[in-house]
Amino acid sequence: MNIMMIFLLMVASHISFSAEIDPIKLLKEVDQAHRSRSSYAEIRMIIKNPNWTRELKLKAWSLGTEYSLIRILSPRKDKGVSTLRRQNDMWNYFPKINREMKVPSSMMMGSWMGSDFTNDDLVKQSDLAEQYAISLTEEQKKYVLTLLPKKNTATVWGKIVIEVNSKNRLPISQTYFDEKNTKIRQLTFSDNKIFSGKVLPARMDMISFVKKDHKTSVIYDVLNLKQGLKESFFSLHNLKKAR
Numbered sequence: 030m031n032i033m034m035i036f037l038l039m040v041a042s043h044i045s046f047s048a049e050i051d052p053i054k055l056l057k058e059v060d061q062a063h064r065s066r067s068s069y070a071e072i073r074m075i076i077k078n079p080n081w082t083r084e085l086k087l088k089a090w091s092l093g094t095e096y097s098l099i100r101i102l103s104p105r106k107d108k109g110v111s112t113l114r115r116q117n118d119m120w121n122y123f124p125k126i127n128r129e130m131k132v133p134s135s136m137m138m139g140s141w142m143g144s145d146f147t148n149d150d151l152v153k154q155s156d157l158a159e160q161y162a163i164s165l166t167e168e169q170k171k172y173v174l175t176l177l178p179k180k181n182t183a184t185v186w187g188k189i190v191i192e193v194n195s196k197n198r199l200p201i202s203q204t205y206f207d208e209k210n211t212k213i214r215q216l217t218f219s220d221n222k223i224f225s226g227k228v229l230p231a232r233m234d235m236i237s238f239v240k241k242d243h244k245t246s247v248i249y250d251v252l253n254l255k256q257g258l259k260e261s262f263f264s265l266h267n268l269k270k271a272r
Contacts, residue, residue: 044119050165052163053199055198056174057158059191064178065092067090067093069089070087070253071086071248072086072248072250073086073087073246073247073248074086074142074247074248075246076142076143077243077244078242078243078244081214087101088102090256090262092263097114097263098111098112098262099112101142105262107142109124110123110142111268112141112148112151113263113264113268115264116157119132119137119148120268128267134183138184142150145245146245147237159185162177164177171193171194171195172192172195173190173191174191174193175189176189176190176191179199179272185207185209186205186213197248199230202217213239215235215236216234216235219231219233219234224253225252231248231249231252232247
């Protein structure tokens with residue numbers, strides 16, 4: 030058997046193996062890993078930049094991909110500030126003025142509480158599998174998903190590249206590029222732990238490539254993926270209520 034034939038067989042074998050992996054299914058596994066059907070989490074968010082460092086303690090609830098509620102527990106000056114998402118609508122509540130404010134779609138890519146995460150990141154409004162065309166390649170010990178926005182997708186990202194561990198299907202990183210293919214930020218996943226019988230990254234670090242020395246870390250101290258929440262929990266009443 031000549032070298033060319035061996036090479037062609039290797040390529041054919043690689044293509045066959047790749048075809049067995051459904052990129053949309055893989056993306057949804059990664060995108061929904063920390064939410065499951067319904068979840069409750071206790072989270073620390075550490076925001077660092079050249080001028081200051083601050084730590085927020087949060088509680089968060091979710092139901093599928095369309096409902097979420099996040100409440101700040103500390104520091105004291107931000108205690109009670111909350112964010113609610115119900116399907117395509119999002120509100121913030123500010124207890125000092127006892128007022129909820131609906132977040133317009135134009136603000137979804139704005140920073141959440143001065144962090145390197147956007148409003149959209151926190152409530153996962155974007156359904157990546159629906160809004161992006163996905164291609165899959167394989168490298169050593171990882172799958173690489175390349176997401177390009179579909180024609181009617183409203184987004185600031187020209188491309189998102191997601192790396193996934195091919196052995197355990199856990200995310201390694203998500204890198205975001207602008208429309209000029211410039212790398213803007215990267216989210217890395219680490220410190221795998223068992224939550225509700227499922228191994229998941231307990232730490233996520235968002236690093237900015239356009240803002241020097243800017244970084245936001247999210248650390249899951251508690252994550253319960255079997256909450257049994259209902260849609261009625263995610264109400265404007267509960268947005269305001271300290272519970």
